[in-house]
Amino acid sequence: MEAFCMQYVQFFFVLGTSSWTLAQPLHCEVGRTLSLEEDPGKTFNWTSDKVESCVSGTFCQETLLLIKAARTKTAVLATKSCVPEGPEAMTFVQYTSPPGVIAISYSNYCNNILCNNRTSISQFWRPLETPVSSLSATLRCPTCVALGSCPSAPSQPCPNGTVQCYQGRIELTGGGIDSSVEVKGCTTTTGCRLMARISTIGPMSVKEFCTYQPFLQPRKAENKAPWLLASLWMLELLPLLLLPLTHLP
Ligand SMILES: *[C@@H]1O[C@H](CO)[C@@H](O)[C@H](O)[C@H]1NC(C)=O
Ligand SMILES: *[C@@H]1O[C@H](CO)[C@@H](O)[C@H](O)[C@H]1NC(C)=O
Numbered sequence: 001m002e003a004f005c006m007q008y009v010q011f012f013f014v015l016g017t018s019s020w021t022l023a024q025p026l027h028c029e030v031g032r033t034l035s036l037e038e039d040p041g042k043t044f045n046w047t048s049d050k051v052e053s054c055v056s057g058t059f060c061q062e063t064l065l066l067i068k069a070a071r072t073k074t075a076v077l078a079t080k081s082c083v084p085e086g087p088e089a090m091t092f093v094q095y096t097s098p099p100g101v102i103a104i105s106y107s108n109y110c111n112n113i114l115c116n117n118r119t120s121i122s123q124f125w126r127p128l129e130t131p132v133s134s135l136s137a138t139l140r141c142p143t144c145v146a147l148g149s150c151p152s153a154p155s156q157p158c159p160n161g162t163v164q165c166y167q168g169r170i171e172l173t174g175g176g177i178d179s180s181v182e183v184k185g186c187t188t189t190t191g192c193r194l195m196a197r198i199s200t201i202g203p204m205s206v207k208e209f210c211t212y213q214p215f216l217q218p219r220k221a222e223n224k225a226p227w228l229l230a231s232l233w234m235l236e237l238l239p240l241l242l243l244p245l246t247h248l249p
């Protein structure tokens with residue numbers, strides 16, 4: 001039972017056609033970014049000018065995690081490097097359904113020279129702010145996203161459809177990243193499942209620690225079905241990247 005209690009999780013895998021090049025050593029871009037961005041779809045430049053020759057690695061990887069709450073900046077944790085193991089795959093995961101706090105990851109493992117060369121995330125990061133008309137008049141949560149800890153967490157009205165105030169810390173280690181992100185806000189997730197109990201994202205391992213509390217308002221009976229949903233789709237690259245995170249008109 002527990003294994004299926006994953007929050008709203010969407011996996012998209014795109015399996016490339018393998019083109020093994022056994023003879024030559026692999027070169028990969030290498031880099032690491034931890035930042036808070038106003039609008040990373042427009043401004044995040046993932047170009048790395050450093051190149052690594054993979055000693056024992058057989059794959060290049062580029063992986064990032066994006067976390068945003070309503071009206072906060074977006075935490076961007078990104079890594080590029082050689083990695084020893086595959087498989088060759090592009091994975092896109094949306095851990096929570098909007099509105100409220102959103103977390104998504106993108107990870108690409110590939111084995112051609114400098115193939116981890118994505119420069120922009122505009123194709124898959126276009127969250128929309130909830131219009132004022134679909135904000136609750138009465139339900140509010142402390143809201144913030146920060147690398148390390150939040151200096152403050154102003155109370156913000158919750159979008160209709162969210163079910164609780166989430167307050168947690170996501171710890172990431174591996175791939176040159178050793179960092180934590182504090183997250184507070186209204187969410188559609190129940191319990192401590194912002195990251196849907198996923199334990200790795202590319203080369204990073206993920207731990208989630210949180211407390212949560214109901215809204216201060218009594219809620220109508222909770223709908224239990226949606227959080228049992230876990231979906232798996234095999235998609236082509238193009239349609240995948242054309243899928244924006246737009247759920248509202
Ligand atoms: C991204 O940064 C690189 C240098 O690090 C620069 O050459 C490139 O023009 C930048 N791209 C954009 C779109 O700003
Ligand atoms: C970026 O990666 C793609 C996919 O492997 C490759 O075809 C392309 O040549 C790479 N671009 C550069 C500048 O290395």
Ligand SMILES: *[C@@H]1O[C@H](CO)[C@@H](O)[C@H](O)[C@H]1NC(C)=O
Binds near residue numbers: 135136138
């Ligand atoms: C969202 O909540 C507001 C305020 O409570 C309400 O007026 C509005 O009708 C709700 N919208 C939807 C789509 O439920």
